[in-house]
Amino acid sequence: MSPDSPYFLCGIGGSGMLPLALILRARGHEVAGSDRALDHGRTAQKFDFLRARGIALFPQDGSGVTDLRQILVASAAVEDTVPDMVAARALGAIVMKRADLLARLFNAAGRAIAVGGTSGKSTTTGMIGWILHHAHRDPTVMNGAVMVNFATPDAPFASALVGDSDLFVSEVDESDGSIAQYSPHIAVLNNVALDHKSMDELRMLFGDFVGKAAIAVMNLDNDETAALAARLAPAQRRTFSLHDAAADYHAAGLAPAPDGIAFTVTERATGETAAIRLATPGAHNVANALAAIAAARACGVSLAECAAALATFKGIRRRLERVGAAAGVTVFDDFAHNPDKIAATLGTLHAFPGRLLVMFQPHGYGPLRMMREAFIACFAEQLAADDVLLMPDPAYFGGTVDRSVTSEDIAAGVRDKGRHALALTDRAACGAKLLELARPGDRIVVMGARDDTLSTFAAELVADLGRR
16 A cells, blocks of 8 residues: 555544554555544544544545545445445545455554454453553554553544554454454454354354464363364464463462452463453453463563563453442443353452443344344343343444344343343433432443443433432
8 A cells, every 4th residue: 555545434433443544644644534423423522533633524425535546445334325435436436345454454564463252352452452562562553442551631542553563463353254354473362152143154254263373362261262272283372261271371369359350370381470460350351361461472572571561451441441430329331242241241240249230232233133032141141130221222323224123122031031121212211210220339331332422421320420
């Protein structure tokens, strides 16, 4: 790609598009974009942040796509009927999917680390990026969420870090099959569970993903990833586990706390150990840390350096993020949107006392339809007898969609299994109900993906609790 190529990103505010825009801009490209959220007046701070970096923003009406030299980049969710897409094709401009461009940037790096799996990708990517940065390896990091360590008052949306080395760390996505385009030197696979595709499709995609890497970092505590690891030559794989002491990296002595978790990691090849205390709670974050350690060690970072960096890792925005507390009620904001992530969040919170009031906004009608029974089973198993689940309609930002499965279908299924669950007309109604139900000692958890305004909603709950 020529440094003179101008790029127009359709959906530039999306979690996968914004960091790509930042990387392109930092590498000298002219970057512009559009977004439905901008047109609807949502998340203005994010778009002010992009403008401050010299990125021009336009309505999503085709008015920003005027130059044949422009390369239009769109996520898989952007339909061909969107005016920007129509304008680009009318001009004869190049149109690329977001994943195609990211794969091209990633594969051009001398040492490329790809982080895949159903859950934990953003946190593990952030951990690897922070370890490498802390160890002065100057990586470029492409993440799907804000990395708190790199966020500043001037750069609050730090989902990308641009380094000068040829070391490129990226979260990669299997939902649209684009994971097949990446050729990593190091492939990290945290876990495999039902999400966007069938299990047979996931096994094929992830099997190919780790099979073509020089080094594959694999989780022995997940049956699917353990089976894939068994197919690789021992020299190609680096395994980690919280339960199997034969893994290359093993965690023991877990000591959970409300604000973090401590453990000791042992490296089997050297016998070396390190004590680590994470500021991010939950056993799932211990697994994420082991994956990050294995990847960083494969880059030559010492175990001691890994431990020192992880001790100062501040987490990822919207990953069980404590928003605040008022009137004896604590509010958390969480990205959990599939059964695996939801179970990890609720399991972590249930390690400590307090009723959970969960507002789960599904991230689309398609996922709701695909995972209907899995959602019902997850909430029925993970909610305690006095917990309450509230669900508004799924996130929807336009386009054609099959609405045959609704939030009420999930709530009804959870009620049938003996747990408290309600589907309400909209998020405002959920907020009013949460305030009505909340009492001292409760924890409110706002869950969902693809909608940045969930964070604003969580912050408003804290303020409303404080005014009661």
